[in-house]
Amino acid sequence: MTDEWARPSSLRAGKEFFDYAIEHGLMDKVVMEGLGRGGYYSLRFAQTYPKHIGALLLDNPLVDINELRRNVDWWNDVTTKWSQDSLPPPGSAENAACNISILVDNKIPVLLLSGGADTIVPYERNGKIIKDTYRRWDMPLKSVVRSHSGHHPLGIGNPYPIAEFIYKCLYGQHNLRPIRVACIGDSMTEGVGTDDFSTQSYPAQLQTLPGREYVVGNFGVSCATMLRNGTDAGRPFGYIIHTAMRNVIDFNPDIVIIALEVNDCKSYNWENFNSEFTADYQSLVDTLSMLPALPEIYLVIEPYMQETPQTLSWGFENKGYYEQMCERINTTAIDNHMSVISLTDVFKGEEAHVYAPNDHPNPRGTMLMARAIKAHLLKRP
DSSP states (O other), rough: OOGGOOHHHHHHHHHHHHHHHHHTOOOOSSEEEEEEEHHHHHHHHHHHSSSGGEEEESSSSOOOOGGGGGSSSHHHHHHHHHHHTTOOOOOOOOOOOGHHHHHHHHHHHEEEEEEOOOOOOOOTTTTHHHHHHHTTTTTOEEEEEEETSSSSSSSSOOOOOHHHHHHHTTTTTTSSOOOOEEEEEEHHEEESSSSHHHHSHHHHHHHOOSSSEEEEEEOOOOBBBBTTEEEEEEEBGGGGSHHHHHHHHHHOOOEEEEOOGGGGGGGHHHHHHHHGGGHHHHHHHHHHSSSTTTOEEEEEEEOOOOOOOOOHHHOOHHHHHHHHHHHHHHHHHHHHHHHHEEEETTTTTTTTTSTTTSSSOOHHHHHHHHHHHHHHHOOOO
């Protein structure tokens, strides 16, 4: 039926099969899995019979039927199939893209898998419609964008996150635990310029996010680098090989905030290893994306260290390295369809009031960082 483009008779046929299954003792709610055009059928079935849907598992789904107009043969097939029901081609009322609100109103959880490089069913014009609508209304959705993947292959390497999502949806557990937010970073995240990391660091101040209950974990490590081979005073400090990374994995966050790059632009790190930065960043993103909770990941560009004799002695001698690094973070975000939270100007006009004697953000500085990050999280899609 996925080749029928969700014409009404195909939806009725699906409902007849569903009713038959119920008569023979199966559950009265189902998880519908839809791949590509099958995703479109699953969406329209859920929009037509929402009370019978426990969750949707969609992989590279066609969401906007008008995408098919780009190919004459595809659209002719749509027109032919719908004419068999004596109907014109589907308009807005029958277009899945125009009816996502039905899924939201019925609180249907969605697991959305997408190929970031899909040219057949582009994510930005299809899957992202679902993601943006669900985020706007704070509805249950897990989204994974396979950064360089096209329309095929489908799925993800580890099936456990998918199985866990389905189980929790069917047994009403997807919304039970607080939202876990993991803040990955360096000394700015850890709170080195404050007197009390547990109350004055920026992650501690994020704990006050309104809405659903949040648990924010501070996984900042002073001197840490995004570069696997990054060092401080000759000591290895690559975050991905630090014990903090294991702690993040065990935390199994729903949201990850990565503010980890300033130490990479120290002269001795950038001059020796800058060619590895993008690959190391992608490796961290890939590892986090496949955690069981399938977290939403935000990339933060930290403010550059103020120029003082102390910071110069630490290796912050060339702001041009920082600017190169910012460009690469933005490219990584584009490749992975992730949001960037830029804190480059977060201290503008406050420079005299936001630094501790150790040249790190003081409680006022961390408050400004938390406020900017919090504003971005609350306005997301």
